[in-house]
Amino acid sequence: MITHNTSTLLLSVFLFLVFCIPNLSWSQEQKIAETHSDSLVEDIKVGLVLSGGGAKGLAHIGALKVIEEAGVRIDYIGGTSMGAIVGALYASGYEAIELDSIFRAVDFNSLIQDELPRNAKTFYEREDSEKYAITLPFDKFKIDLPKGLSKGQNFYNQFSQYTAHVNNINNFDNLPIPFFCMSTNIETGKQVLLDKGYLPEAIAASGALPSVFDPIELNGILMTDGGVTNNYPIKEIKEKGAEIVIGIDVQDSLMSKDQLNSVTNIMLQISNFRTYNAMKNKISETDVYINPSIEDFSVMSFDQADKIIANGEKAALANYDKLKKIASRQKSIPKKNKIVKTLDTIVINSLTILGNKRYTRAYIKGKLKLKTPKTTTYEELNEGINNLSGTGNFDRISHKLVDRKLGKELIINVKESENKMLLRFALHYDDLFKTAALVNITRKSLFFDNDVISADVALGDNIRYNLDYYIDKGFYWSTGIKVRHTSFRKAIDFDFIGKFTEIPELNINTIDVKYTDFNIQAYAETLLKETFSVGLGGEYKHLRIISDTYGEDKDQIPRTIFDDTDYWSTYGYIKLDTYDNKYFPKKGYLFDGKINAYFLSPDFYEFSIVKAKLGYATPLYNNLSMNISLEAGSKIGNTTLNSLDFLIGGFGAKTINNFVPFYGYDFLDITGQSFAKALLSFDYEIFKNNHINGSANFANVGNKLFSTKEWFKDPEYSGYALGYGLDTFAGPIQVKYSYSPELKENKWFFSIGFWF
Helix, strand or coil: CCCHHHHHHHHHHHHHHHHHHHHHHHHHHHHHHHHHHHHCCCCCCEEEEECCCHHHHHHHHHHHHHHHHHCCCCCEEEEECHHHHHHHHHHCCCCHHHHHHHHHHCCHHHHHHCCCCHHHCCHHHHHHHCCCCEEEECHHHCCCCCCEEECCHHHHHHHHHHCHHHCCCCEHHHCCCCEEEEEEECCCCCEEEECECCHHHHHHHHCCCCEEECCEEECCEEEEEHHHCCCCCHHHHHHHCCCEEEEECCCCCCCCHHHCCCHHHHHHHHHHHHHHHHHHHHHHCCCEEECCCCCCCCCCCHHHHHHHHHHHHHHHHCCHHHHHHHHHCCCCCCCCCCCCCCCCEEEEEEEEEECCCCCCHHHHHHHHCCCCCEEEEHHHHHHHHHHHHHCCCEEEEEEEEEEECCEEEEEEEEEECCCCEEEEEEEEEECCCEEEEEEEEEEECCCCCCEEEEEEEEEECCCEEEEEEEECCCCCCEEEEEEEEEEEEEEEEHHHHCCCCCCCCCCCCEEEEEEEEEEEEEEEEEEEECCEEEEEEEEEEEEEEEECCCCCCCCCCCCEEEEEEEEEEEEEEEEEECCCCCCCCCCEEEEEEEEEEEEECHHHCCEEEEEEEEEEEEEEECCEEEEEEEEEEEEEECCCCCCCCEEECECCCCCCCCEECECCCCCCCEEECEEEEEEEEEEEEEECCEEEEEEEEEEEEECCCCCCCHHHCCCCEEEEEEEEEEEECCEEEEEEEEEECCCCEEEEEEEECCCC
């Protein structure tokens, strides 16, 4: 018998089977159908082509912002020149907004010109860089032209740091987005596709703009800008697997006859013929062609980044609907891994140097300022690389950090310069030496691998010459010999001559004097840092001061000889110089202290001369900076010899012996055996490289200034100056209007070009 409860249970089970089993069956069929449908969804592969175009390539960043916003997944990137630079960073994991921030912060002038910070150079190298306007190769006494304006070292250093997180990837297909770039084989004129190797080297080869950057030797091939042969690699990206191609084209169109008005434009037009004609077919092969408006910009318009990026964004927005349709045909975009910011601190455990033949490992390590193991920063590492590059002894310095168990291995690969001889030029004018044209011949590796011999001849109103021989041993003791001949003629105050010798009373105000200094120094110095040097040496000096105004010498020639003497001394010095600019410093410190002990001089008198200068520059507000300096000197011992007294006054000329610049007074206006001077200057850079400045200086001068404490009394001499300065590649152009309250007179000073 089946009870009531049993029948109720059976009925419930029956109803459950009737209603639920079909639903389960239908649900399973739906899932199977959905799975089958998913497998049929189209997932196209999209390639992105980025053309070259110098600064105009910044438009790529604006277009990438819109492409990201539309949801398009980029599967391959191919670029040339500036397109390779932007594309490589994007392929390595950066987002468009991050690229925007990076490129707005970059100083492209510094990158392109390979400007090295002043504190990355030794004192010897600074003197070279702050003396000559033009440098040309001169091997075998044949004038040649440099391969480019820049070696691209600053660019390489910066790009290496930005891509440090992928520096272990040698196959660019394994980057977050597969990537390749185009370069050109200079020997054959054929294109070279780069998709393996070290990413910064590949990008440097693709972007080696002819005449701007030196060619890059890579894999045994000498390469230049890829835009010469293939500025829009659409065929290559399709061969990689791209089914849909988005192209961003920032190339120049051909110029009209009216625009072909310069050598630069004509050469650019000729270079563009090939790429312009090739683009006619490439445009039709591009599925989404984005062509930003870049007619108003040049390849060097990096200062207009805002407008260029905005134009790229605008051009991409015009294709927004097409981009959205492409995104709808793709599966979801995989989320990018957040780039781990490169740590400021890195541990370099070992150093490998490749490619060096003439220059020793110790020399290179000294220039790198690197003793392993060392905890350092990218900034310090780049400074060391720049310092090595700044020697001019290497055409190329590539470097790579490789992860090891205990830290990183730094691999330096150098290409030593084959050029050993240089011809250099400069021009200068000041109110003491007048006009001068400087011609220099420099020979490197003459007797030793790391020696330099340099000969200067200054032709003009006053002929001068210098001969320097220097053996550079980095942070070890370096040695050198200097030979200097300096002369000038100057009309000076009659009373001034009375300090040197007894002269008759003459009814004249000034006397024309010829001042000649011949000097030989042998010295040794060591660098504790690039900015700090200690040295010891010996010096021979012949000083001759004569006048043709009156009198006659022993040969019955009408002249008066005030001094014609040999001086011998030993000396020591300490230098600290962290100024960012020699002529218009905005920040940094300066200390220059020297003591000369004269042991063999007229009548065998012994005396010493001690002098020191302390300077401090600091920014105050925006482009306004302040410079304070204190300077003092004293003669110790015999006081009857006056030829080497301190000569105070003037501005704009390179000082010798104990000459001290001083606004308000002319050269040699003030003289004494001791002095104390203070200077306060304010400089405002009204726009790039243009400076207006105001200065005030005060001094006390006397024969026993410090022993009598007279140096601490109210200033006996004062002067004020207003000036304008233009910082150019050939040196500063400066005009100073100065005034002295004591003389109640004003004076103009002019200085053009580097001081030498």
